[in-house]
Amino acid sequence: MGIFYEEGKRIFYLTTKQTLYQMVVEEKGYLLHTYYGERADGEDFSYLITRYDRGFSGNPNSAEGDRTFSLDALPQEFPSLGAADYRTTGLELTNGDGSFAFEGIYEGHKIYSGAYKPEGMPGLKPEKDEDVQSLEITLKDVASGVKLILCYTVFEEKDVIMRAARLQNDSHETITVTKLSSVSLDFLESGYDLIHFDGRHAMEREMHREPLGFGARQFGSVRGTSSHQSNPFFILCQRGADEDRGDCYGFSLIYSGNFQFTAEKDQYDQTRVTMGIHPYQFSWQLRSGESFATPAVALAFSSEGLTGLSHLYHDLYRRNLSSSPFLKKRRPVLINSWEAAYFDLDHDSLVKMAKEALPMGVNLFVLDDGWFGRRDNDDKALGDWEVNTKKLPKGLSGLAEEINALGMEFGLWVEPEMVSEDSELYRAHPDWCLSVPGRKGARGRFQMVLDLSRKEVQDFILDVMDRLLADANITYIKWDMNRSLTDVYSRARGKEEQGTVFHRYVCGLYRILEELTGKWPQVLFEGCSGGGGRFDAGMLAYHPQIWCSDNTDAINRLKIQYGTSFGYPISAMGAHVSVCPNHQTGRVVPLKTRGITAMSGTFGYELDPTKLTEEEKKECGELTRKFDCYYDLIFYGDYYRLTNPYEEGEGFMAWEFADKEKKEALVSIVITDKEPNDAQRYLRLKGLKRDAKYRVEGLDLIVSGQALLKAGIPVPRELHEYDSVQFHLTEQ
Numbered sequence: 001m002g003i004f005y006e007e008g009k010r011i012f013y014l015t016t017k018q019t020l021y022q023m024v025v026e027e028k029g030y031l032l033h034t035y036y037g038e039r040a041d042g043e044d045f046s047y048l049i050t051r052y053d054r055g056f057s058g059n060p061n062s063a064e065g066d067r068t069f070s071l072d073a074l075p076q077e078f079p080s081l082g083a084a085d086y087r088t089t090g091l092e093l094t095n096g097d098g099s100f101a102f103e104g105i106y107e108g109h110k111i112y113s114g115a116y117k118p119e120g121m122p123g124l125k126p127e128k129d130e131d132v133q134s135l136e137i138t139l140k141d142v143a144s145g146v147k148l149i150l151c152y153t154v155f156e157e158k159d160v161i162m163r164a165a166r167l168q169n170d171s172h173e174t175i176t177v178t179k180l181s182s183v184s185l186d187f188l189e190s191g192y193d194l195i196h197f198d199g200r201h202a203m204e205r206e207m208h209r210e211p212l213g214f215g216a217r218q219f220g221s222v223r224g225t226s227s228h229q230s231n232p233f234f235i236l237c238q239r240g241a242d243e244d245r246g247d248c249y250g251f252s253l254i255y256s257g258n259f260q261f262t263a264e265k266d267q268y269d270q271t272r273v274t275m276g277i278h279p280y281q282f283s284w285q286l287r288s289g290e291s292f293a294t295p296a297v298a299l300a301f302s303s304e305g306l307t308g309l310s311h312l313y314h315d316l317y318r319r320n321l322s323s324s325p326f327l328k329k330r331r332p333v334l335i336n337s338w339e340a341a342y343f344d345l346d347h348d349s350l351v352k353m354a355k356e357a358l359p360m361g362v363n364l365f366v367l368d369d370g371w372f373g374r375r376d377n378d379d380k381a382l383g384d385w386e387v388n389t390k391k392l393p394k395g396l397s398g399l400a401e402e403i404n405a406l407g408m409e410f411g412l413w414v415e416p417e418m419v420s421e422d423s424e425l426y427r428a429h430p431d432w433c434l435s436v437p438g439r440k441g442a443r444g445r446f447q448m449v450l451d452l453s454r455k456e457v458q459d460f461i462l463d464v465m466d467r468l469l470a471d472a473n474i475t476y477i478k479w480d481m482n483r484s485l486t487d488v489y490s491r492a493r494g495k496e497e498q499g500t501v502f503h504r505y506v507c508g509l510y511r512i513l514e515e516l517t518g519k520w521p522q523v524l525f526e527g528c529s530g531g532g533g534r535f536d537a538g539m540l541a542y543h544p545q546i547w548c549s550d551n552t553d554a555i556n557r558l559k560i561q562y563g564t565s566f567g568y569p570i571s572a573m574g575a576h577v578s579v580c581p582n583h584q585t586g587r588v589v590p591l592k593t594r595g596i597t598a599m600s601g602t603f604g605y606e607l608d609p610t611k612l613t614e615e616e617k618k619e620c621g622e623l624t625r626k627f628d629c630y631y632d633l634i635f636y637g638d639y640y641r642l643t644n645p646y647e648e649g650e651g652f653m654a655w656e657f658a659d660k661e662k663k664e665a666l667v668s669i670v671i672t673d674k675e676p677n678d679a680q681r682y683l684r685l686k687g688l689k690r691d692a693k694y695r696v697e698g699l700d701l702i703v704s705g706q707a708l709l710k711a712g713i714p715v716p717r718e719l720h721e722y723d724s725v726q727f728h729l730t731e732q
């Protein structure tokens with residue numbers, strides 16, 4: 001298990017509980033990738049690589065007379081550049097002499113215990129008492145001296161390998177890196193499907209699956225954030241793979257900025273995947289002796305279908321990504337003021353809302369946008385983080401005290417990365433935002449983006465946050481970010497450094513969040529970017545939960561949360577019950593269904609409780625009690641997708657939580673489309689023991705696991721469109 005190097009054959013074996021990852025250094029020193037998949041102990045997979053003379057696939061000089069050795073066809077661990085490999089490359093650079101070549105030849109390696117730490121960025125870390133091993137392999141371009149270091153940390157128990165890369169300029173001249181992927185992975189065959197999660201504001205992470213055809217399929221973001229439009233999580237799976245069966249590979253980039261994912265099927269029916277920082281406006285000069293490190297990718301393989309793969313990521317991100325105590329500590333049930341009040345708020349009405357929310361089981365009151373400066377709408381005041389005493393005469397501390405006196409905690413919304421043109425901050429420091437001299441920059445929601453690549457700007461934000469957190473008893477922060485980046489130019493840097501600004505922005509943000517969350521461990525941070533525009537593993541390292549979407553319509557949320565669940569745990573998905581007609585879609589959905597949907601997430605409320613009827617408030621109280629009672633199942637159990645909303649026909653969506661021992665489960669069903677006199681549908685359950693008996697509460701049934709797994713339960717026919725039901729199962 002772990003990492004083993006077989007000296008004689010120069011083979012690297014990276015073994016986890018269920019998988020093997022293998023590379024071999026061939027005679028000339030090229031590092032070839034031989035295998036990644038189900039575990040096969042002691043096997044040398046280099047026999048799979050066949051060589052033959054292939055037309056127009058050139059040969060490196062070191063191959064001498066051997067026309068069968070071509071990097072254009074061989075599976076490489078990380079492709080060289082300019083060495084007759086015409087497929088997607090993970091590395092682009094310009095050497096000191098203007099040439100573009102890098103021919104990576106094995107120089108050496110080291111194996112050590114502990115995890116690799118990507119410089120200035122989050123990475124995976126071992127849990128307490130978890131042993132992990134790391135490997136760094138150095139490939140050297142002999143002509144220039146430039147080195148590429150490939151980094152691997154093997155999380156045996158988690159069946160995950162973290163990969164990253166570092167470029168070290170050991171040449172005597174300055175070089176310019178214009179692309180460096182975190183990962184490149186070659187497969188000897190094709191026949192894969194690619195699953196990606198794309199969307200738009202208020203409709204994020206819609207799942208799309210397609211057969212991977214010839215050519216390169218490329219995805220990514222150039223918005224400065226991971227974005228609503230694409231997500232840095234991808235799955236490559238066998239064509240026939242489904243939720244329960246088939247080989248699936250997951251690629252999850254632990255990074256919150258521009259990214260690029262490419263999957264290419266080449267002329268010989270082979271597949272190459274690369275993933276890392278997007279090369280768009282990326283250019284990084286390295287003087288002699290300097291290095292550049294990429295963010296990390298969490299790479300996982302499961303032969304147990306998409307569910308098996310999702311479970312690996314759920315467990316990993318619940319345990320190995322963040323140091324937040326809130327991964328183990330119970331999260332609050334919150335009520336958020338945004339859809340209740342928007343910008344129209346005052347002390348008394350907020351306290352009244354909190355009071356009314358008490359019997360609903362809420363224990364955290366969150367004050368959203370509108371509390372500071374002259375923030376009466378979204379065109380001003382970002383940057384002026386002083387409380388508006390007209391709205392809140394007792395200040396944040398006075399408001400927090402009154403909320404606390406009710407027995408509730410107090411939380412606050414901030415958007416510290418931004419500045420409004422109409423703000424004191426902008427008037428004082430116009431050069432603190434990203435903008436190109438001599439050009440009028442593009443606006444997004446009337447706001448400009450602060451230049452987080454600058455240390456003084458990072459320090460300003462840290463100061464603001466420290467002051468706010470010290471001023472009032474705040475135990476929750478919603479950290480928002482409401483526009484895509486444009487005019488990415490830093491006034492503090494010379495022209496040769498402008499190509500570093502996108503990445504430095506993200507690193508600046510990480511520095512702020514690292515310091516802030518370290519200093520205020522009692523504060524729960526929830527990430528947000530116009531809803532789910534920055535829902536990625538990088539942010540999850542600091543924010544144990546992220547607001548999934550600005551769309552709170554329960555029926556749309558079913559799809560959004562479904563897509564999100566492939567790569568991220570349910571405990572990470574911010575989900576609230578809001579009012580009907582829904583503010584985004586106008587749809588009317590029963591309160592129970594809104595509750596059940598929000599229970600497939602962190603659960604909370606986004607409404608004005610003073611406008612609810614007594615009956616509705618009582619029902620909310622019951623929903624919260626249910627959530628409280630199923631909390632452990634939802635936050636720590638295994639999650640199963642029982643239906644696929646992108647398949648025709650069934651008219652309902654269902655999912656299930658089961659505890660790790662398979663003693664208890666919670667099944668939720670929502671009717672999404674109803675026709676009269678329709679067929680009886682059955683729902684097969686998952687995650688149960690075949691030979692155990694289960695009581696199905698709600699159906700008044702005791703039945704074997706085998707029956708529930710194989711035949712399922714009838715979906716209740718009396719449910720109308722948008723109705724829902726939950727069944728709780730306990731082993732007898």
Ligand code: GLA
Pocket residue numbers: 338368369378413480482528529530531547549550
């Ligand atoms: C973003 C968030 C919302 C809300 C508003 C406030 O759109 O996603 O939840 O906080 O900003 O302006």
